[in-house]
Amino acid sequence: MTDTFDFIVIGAGSAGCVIASRLSERTGLKVLVLEAGGSDRNFWVRMPIGYGKAFHHPGLNWKYMTEPDAGTTGEACYWPRGKVIGGSSSINAMVYIRGQAADFDNWAALGNPGWGFADVLPAYRRMEDNLAGVDQWRGGGGPLTITSIEDVAHPLCANYLAGAAEVGLPRNGDFNGGTQEGVGLYQITTRAGFRCSAATAYLNPARRRANLEIRSHAHATRILFEGGRAVGVEYRRGGKLHRAMAGREVILSAGAVNSPQLLMLSGVGPARSLKPLGIDVVRDAPMVGRNLQDHVGFDHVYRSSKPSLNDVLRPWWGRLAVGLRYLLNRDGPLSMSLNQGGGFVRSAPGRTRPNLQLYFSPLSYTRALPGRRALMSPDAFAGFQMGISNCHPTSRGEIGLKTADPFAAPKIVPNYLSTEADMAEMLEGARLLRRIAATAPMREIIASELKPGPAVQSDGELAADIRARTSTVFHPCGTCGMGADPVTSVVDARLRVHGIEGLRVADAAIFPVIPSGNLNAPSMMVGEKAAEMILADMAGV
CATH class of the missing domain: 3.30.410.40 (Cholesterol Oxidase; domain 2)
Structure with a gap:
């Protein structure tokens, strides 16, 4: 099965839901979302305290394990990651934290124009429906409900x-x-006693749009290229291999673990690591999977x-x-x-x-x-x-491949402490x-x-x-870091993969430096910024 869309979004997580919703607001654009997990219509997802069950639920969770880590006495660490519509926003603890203004000013200072706090604040305010009130910092009437306790x-x-x-x-x-x-x-992302995930806030209300198609249980296996341009995605669904083609762009929003994994499986990554696995190198990108940060x-x-x-x-x-x-x-x-x-x-x-x-x-x-x-x-x-x-760990780890099998878990080396x-x-x-x-x-x-x-x-x-x-508080990021230099980063300030046309990464993987606090809000903000940039670039603005 092969069909064509303007945009293909890989991953219906915290950022992917936002991007798909915002792009599909343009009725002339045809948008496909591919999600490896299933429906978020699950009691343990919808009831806020249910995250204790979703934490180890095999139907909602990738259930990753890191390599044994010397910094935490040689123990492997359990990494829950959402494998469900809404991604990790469907299984997290719902605490809503944006990060410090200095975090984003630092992003801009590292060579990423448009990502200072003054630049990201409008995106944060646009996405919020803060029930505690609206002011110069906080937004109201947005898709994401934020509740005071x-x-x-x-x-x-x-x-x-x-x-x-x-x-x-x-x-x-x-x-x-x-x-x-x-x-x-803490404020939390709930609405009338239910979890308000990225899916609840953005994707589910957009389902009625004729130009948006959401395919769940669709596991992306590789990005397709023609020369130096991304043109589509290969994915497995229902036991069969499918292809979908992108007339404009492929947007990778699979998260800090799966985004670098899929790039490497597709031939974009460190050539020295990909060649021994028999993966044809599309672009030697040494920083794919590197710069892993976590609280x-x-x-x-x-x-x-x-x-x-x-x-x-x-x-x-x-x-x-x-x-x-x-x-x-x-x-x-x-x-x-x-x-x-x-x-x-x-x-x-x-x-x-x-x-x-x-x-x-x-x-x-x-x-x-x-x-x-x-x-x-x-x-x-x-x-x-x-x-x-x-808030600001200096330790750095990496994500790598153990095998060229797209269904195998990646190698996670956290290097904590x-x-x-x-x-x-x-x-x-x-x-x-x-x-x-x-x-x-x-x-x-x-x-x-x-x-x-x-x-x-x-x-x-x-x-x-x-x-x-000590263990993770479940905030991995940075593995497709943003920056101007293709040797030291993976994407540019407009989230375009260096050296590849028609391909962006938009999720927590692009954070050059980890923000202070919980990462769901910054990830959704990246979705807002990414959609804004994509539409502006399409219009030639």
Whole structure:
């Protein structure tokens, strides 16, 4: 089967949904979306707390594993990635964070005009329907609903906020406003008690358009080229091999793992790695798969002297009560993320801007592997946890191919905590968590520290605990980095693959440097910017 479209979007994830929706607003353009996963009409996708189930669901998730990583005591790390309409926005924890203004100004300073904060702010405002209100920073009436939890957060969050204030951390009512710095409660991407993913916000409302076709369970196996131009996509669906041709462009939005993987499978990547696998090299692009960045973090876990969400979600009668409440009213604990409190802070006075993200969750689920236990089955005792992740990691990893088989998982080498700067920062974070825990408001609710435990005190002991318990917070990016130099980057500032015509990458893979905080919002912003650029280039603007 071969058919022709103006644009083919590979991947219906956080950016791909946005691009397909915006391009298909032009009735004269024919747009095809190819998604390897299936429908997002799944209970564990739609119910916000269901991400605990989607985390390991084989029908919703690529379920990747990294290579054993020396920085985290030789352990392989589990990487959930959305394999479903909506991509990872359909299985994430829904926290809405844009990043710091300095992050994007840095992108522009690295040779990417049009990506400074003043340039990306209109795209952010355009995509938002911020229920907390509209101002010079925040948008209203956009496709993506953003909900405040100020009135429904668990009471233990108040102790966390008071404890943070006692150690001198300022309160911030909106991490996406004039400044990101401070502590507060997270906003989440939900609408009327349901998850508001990129699919909910953008793709599903566009389905009625006659010029948009969405093919799920369509696994792209390679991009097709004629000379130096991308002209189509080969994909497998229903046990058969198909081809779709692109009259204008192919847009690769498969994410930080799958975008570089598909480029390499198609012959765009480091020739020294592709030739031994028998892959014909279309373009020797050494940085495809390189520059992998990710936020990593760890939790300090406490037994609580006051009731936590464990008391509600652990016993069967508690789960029954909150389940009925959710079914009847679409509210309560099941309508929220469990990352309720948090913030962005400086780990030490000499830091020039916030370098750590804080998390406060009013429940605990001690675990052998991150997320192994379902979020609705927390510990049998009252507990909670505080955690940190690094906003600006300096460690760099890479994505590679193990084989030329497009259905095989790629090789993921994270290189976590491989720089002294990253370890020093994490150690400062551990000390900060201890200072917050020692405040009077936190002593009111802490019965005991379970992890790392009171015996762990010295820098050496804390560093060993950090390496043993640090893991990804699921923010991989940078593997098709944006820049002016084709030797040190993969795409230019208009997201065009260097040296290839008719091919762009538009997702978290293009981030030259990782933004501060959760990556779903920046990925969707890239979708907005990409669509804007594509339409402008098509019009010759």
